[in-house]
Amino acid sequence: MKKKIITLWMAVGVIPLGSMAQESWTLRQCIDYAISHNISVKQSENAAEQSNVDVNTAKWARLPNLNAGAEQSFNWGRTSRPVQDTVTKVYSSVYENASSRGTNFSLSTNVPLFTGFSIPNQYTLAKLNLKAATADLEKAKEDLAVNVASAYVQVLYNQELSKVAEEQVLLSKEQLSRIEKMNEVGKASPAEVAEARSRVAQDQMSAVQAKNNYQLSLLELTQLLELSTMEGFSIAAPDVQPKFEVLTPPDEIFLTAASNKQCNGSSVPVGRKQKQYKDCSKRILSQTIVKREFRYKLLFNHNKQLQQADGR
Secondary structure: OHHHHHHHHHHHHHHHHHHHHHOOEOHHHHHHHHHHHOHHHHHHHHHHHHHHHHHHHHHOOOOOEEEEEEEEEEEEEEEEEEEEOOOOOOEEEEEEEEEEEEEEEEEEEEOOOOOOOHHHHHHHHHHHHHHHHHHHHHHHHHHHHHHHHHHHHHHHHHHHHHHHHHHHHHHHHHHHHHHHHHHHOOOOOHHHHHHHHHHHHHHHHHHHHHHHHHHHHHHHHHHHOOOOOOOOOOEOOOOOOOOOOOOOOHHHHHHHHHOOHHHHHHHHHHHHHHHHHHHHHHHHHHOOOOOOOOOOOOOOOOOOOOOEEOOO
16 A cells, blocks of 8 residues: 555656646746846845845944853862971971862943944945845846847747758758659659759758757757756747837937936946045044943952862
């Protein structure tokens, strides 16, 4: 019974995988899969998350901090001390066991009173860095989507060329068969038969080249998708109906281009440099101002020694 259950579970698990492998990918599926598995996009996402953490850190930098600590120490050893004999009045060294222990408690806090407006500038700079990181992330996704779409279209183009080349081979073979039959009845010369055969060979070579180009373009697409193998991978040709629309006015094209993530990301470094310049000037000014720091430290020491003469 156990073997039957395991076999049934394996069969149920294998069937969906096979059906998924044979399923043709649409353009949207390719783009979504590439964005979710691309290493460069993941690095941009990590950079955006780090910038978000920096924004929160700079936002709460003006608040005081509080540090507390405790320390416990133990010491064991032997020590010598001079002892005078009550009878002979002679001093001798006596070794004794000694141990000590200590406990330290500390509590400190730092409050920034005036930093030359460095904290607000750092907060503004962190927000600009977050905006730039977000724009870079969107740009990375858009660039990857464009590359995937270009490779997808190239696969479709080479696939159609391969089909046309194969159909041309069939047509050339039909023409060769017709000319051979005409040669048998004396209506075609041997030169025409040889020419038809060379045409078939040329078309077969073109079909092989077209198929190789199709396989190479398919391999390039699988590499963009970060797939381990191209076996069982195929794409679905979109059902596109041609639509004739009025051309977009130039003003709308300019506004669309200006709102692009790449343009927005290029304008952010200018603001970042300005904030860095202001922050640097404020830091120079703040060096002439005495910084105030409140610190409270509580120390508690407890030492205890246990001595015992060993009779030496």
